[in-house]
Each structure stands twice: as C-alpha cells, then as structure tokens.
Amino acid sequence: MAADRPETRLAPYTRLPRAYHDRHILHSSVDAYGRAHWLLTERPPGPGRLDAPCDVLVVTIDDGAPHETRLTAVLPRFPRIEALPDGGFLLLGTRSRPSDRRQVQVFDAFGRPTHAFRVGDGVEHLLADETGALWVGHFDEGVYGDDELSAPGLSRWSASGERLWAYRPVPGTGWISDCYALNVAGRTAWACPYTDFPLLRIDPADALRVRRNPVRGAHGLAVRGGRVVFFGGYGDDHDRLADCRLTGDSVEVVAEQRLSRPDGAPLDRHNRIVSRGPRLYVQNGPCTEWWVLDLA
Template sequence: MKPVPLTPYARLPRAHRDLPIITSTVDAYDRAHWLLVERPDAMPNGPYDALVVTVDDGSVHRTHLSAVTAEHPLLDALPDGGFVLANARSPKHRHRDQVQIFDALGRPSWTFTVGDGIAHLLADEAGDLWIGYFDEGVLGDRLSAPGVRRWSPSGDAVWEFKPTSGADSILDCYALNVDRRAAWAYTYTAFPLLEIRDDRPVKVRTSPVKGAHGIAAHGDRVAFFGGYGGDSGRLVVCALTESAAEPVSYSTLVRPEGGEIGRRRVVGRGPRVYVQDAPYTDWGVWDLSG
C-alpha cells in the first residue's frame, strides 16, 4: 500500500522535556496539550501537582494544576480555559470521584464519577464530555455499560448509547471522533460505524475495517486508521452510503520522515486524525478534507 506521511503539527517545547509526560491530547479547537508531572515521586501516592503545556499555532501557554488525584489520567481542555482530568480506572477508594474539573488558573473546582474503564475522553465545543469505554468497564460498571456516553461538565448524564437496529450492545469503544456537536464511534464486536447527532437517531453503517483505532469524517467520506497485527498503519478511506462505509482507497500512514508509526496515541477531530508516538513529544496530523 502507498505510504502517506503525517504532517508535523505540534511539538512540546524542549524546555519542558525533562519532565515526565503523563498524557497528551488535541482539543476541540485544535490546540495540543501535554500533561507533565512536576514531582514523579508524588504520583500515585497522593494528590500531586502537574503542568499542562499548551501549544496553539506556535504560541505556548502553561497552566499549573494543583491537587491532581488521577493515577491513570486522560486530559482535555474546556471552553472556559479550564481543563478536565479523568482517571481511566475507577479509584481503588470508591469514595473518591474520578473526574476533576480545573478552572483556567489550574485550581480544582469540582469532581464527579462517570464509570470505570475510560478509553477515550473528548470534550466538544460546548464543554460536554464524550466518553468511550473499554471492555473491563462495560462489563463491570453500570455507568460504563452503554459503551459510549455524553456527560455535562458538571457531571450530569446527557446521553448514552442504546442498542439499535444494526448495532448491538457495545463491548469496547475502539475509536471515537468528536467534532462540534457530532460524534462518530467505532465499536467492538461487529465494528459498525455510529454517527451520533442531537437531532436524529443514531445512524448505523457497516464498515469494512476491523481493529482500527482512529476515525476521520468529512462530508460523505470517512477514514479508518489502524488495524490488527500488520495492519497497524493501515489507512482506509471510505464513501458513506445510507447503510455502509464502502472502501475507496487503501494506504499506509507513516511518520513525517517516513518511518513506521509505533505505539501511539490517536485523537479524532472531524476530518483530522492526530497521531503521536514515542517519545510522545510531537503530534502529527492527517486531514481527510485536504
């Protein structure tokens, strides 16, 4: 398959590379964020301080977060300048909420619980939190059981997936894309493509791809990135019909310099798939609309 290189997108400034990178993401406004822990010995033994470094079109912003509790954090930014951190696993101490909201100054504001086994955490432009869960949460926690849910930033349950024609119960949310008020989910076991919008029932389409971990969507096209085994770099562009995503082209997504993409983080935002691999200091992007 033809190799298609990622385009370099955002880089963690060299001045911050001496701190351990805990996680990283790209938000609804296409800003890249890195969560760095300032004292590695404080994690996960108790609340710790962390630093969010934000790169926005070349400019760099820093936000110090205090009293972080997540042992396995996922990060995203909120429209008011604050941040949300969620622990991927429910805390061992059940009295502790797993989601923390921080204001624009990095101060913890409130907490709530959304269920165990968080695979994906993506905030939309309104600040709602879209969460996709993996199997251990789906099978072991009533809050996670729907597989995909939307929560308000204050912790209210806004929407949850319910089995529908063409899409049975979700065992694992493999990929999630959130763009404005729309979301796309790609789920195990049958790997349907779910189009989720406020004003209509969930649209279910069959997909030709198994095991992908990234989605890009634009107009009447969708792309799947990744797969099992030797297909980890596969990029499949499909045309959307009423009931299916039908393959148009196959290629292989590679690093900007042409090397194979290793263990990676993937974030889907509308037509873009953002990809980051070790040492997790750089984000690359592939754009379906381009």
C-alpha cells in the same frame, strides 16, 4: 503491513518546546479547537499513580505559542487531560470503583479544582466537544465489569457531571463491547465499536445513524462530508489507512494505504490517537510531538 499499499505520510503539527523536556509527560491531548496540551510533572510518577495530591503543569501550544497553567491538588492517580472551552481542564483516571466519587477532577482557567464526579470504569476515550460536553467511550473491562455507568460503552456527560445520553442498541446494532474508535466534531460524535464495527453517528439531537462497515479493528477515524478514513487494525494492519465512501446505510472501501511518520519511518504498533472531524492526530513515543492527517 501489506507491501503493495502506497504510503501516506503524516504532517508535523506541533511539539512540546525543548525547555520542558526535563519534565515527565503524564498525558497529552488535542482539543476541539486544535490546541495541544501536555500534562507534566517534575518527578516521575509511581506505577500508574502520582505520589500524592500535588501540583502539575499543563503546557498548551496554540499557533506555536506556549502557555502554562498550574493545576493544584491533583489526586494521586495517573490521569488523562482534556481541555474545556472556558479555559479550564479536567483530569480523568481511566480505572475507577463505584465508591470513587472523584474520578474526574474539573479545574477552572486558573488551575483551581472546582468539583469532581464519576463516569465509570475502563475509559478508553475522553473527548470534549465545542460546547464542553464530554464524550466517554469504554473498553471491555469497563463494559463487562460490575459498573452501570460503563455498561453502555459510550455516553455523553456535562462538565458538571450529569449524564446526558447513553448508547442503547437500535435496529442494525448490538451492544457495544469495546469502543475502539471515537471522533467528536462540533456537537456530533462518530464511533466504531467492537464486535461488528458498525459506523455510528450521533447528532446533536441524539439521533443515532448506523452504517455497516467492513473495516475491522480501527482505533482512529477522520470524517469529511461523504468520506471517512479509518486508521489501524489487527496485526500487520496496525498502520493501515482504509479510505472509504459513505452510502445511505454502509461504508464502502475505496482504497487502502499505510500511514507513516512525516519522515517516512514506520509508526509504532501502539499510538496515541485523537480523532477530531477531518483530522486524525497521532503521537508516538516519547510523546513530545503531534502529527496530523487532515482530510480538508
């Protein structure tokens, strides 16, 4: 961490009520409407997996009020959760073989499983937009594995399992090796992939805009108007904030800071990050709280 960087503190956002702290947290996320969700189980899972198809509890915090949804017949894998606009949820296993046709389980608003499909191995990011379309970014083991669904590195899917768009290089970009950072706002996605870390913008019509970017290794980003802030980096830059200005074809760094917890304590080197438009949500262990940086 650069000692001369000024500090920016995250703000408290929301937390899991203490009544649920005896449950085991499988995953947590923040959806397109700012609602936080925790996926909980009564028994600790085995390494990377639940013990068997079972029921799990989703606790949603919306404007400070908790709401429970019990999901039934969850498959025995260590899942990630994402909320859908219709009140339903989907659970995704990050690792998947081509023979696994139930990598993504979709549940209705009552917690009942409705259908399942597959999006490819090595999932790094899963974000639903305001229409329910799913943006999926992959890490290198998925991209370079023997899985055609993962090979593009970034794709958009319908909640019914149809692939709607997949990344292909355009002038100024190469293939994605690892989707380091992904932001979804409205129906627009922003991504910053390894190896050259260009800033990509995919609009609702699937038009891809590319900007050269000098910031390396960021795992989160927030965007508002002509401003983008990148969070994270390699080594001592794990808590770096790079505040940047967007030009026609490039990203220009204006200032660098370090990001800390609301009380000023340093962040862990490994954080759970959700990027949504002008907001960057950050979570450290034990993952009972979400903090936020809001450019607005």
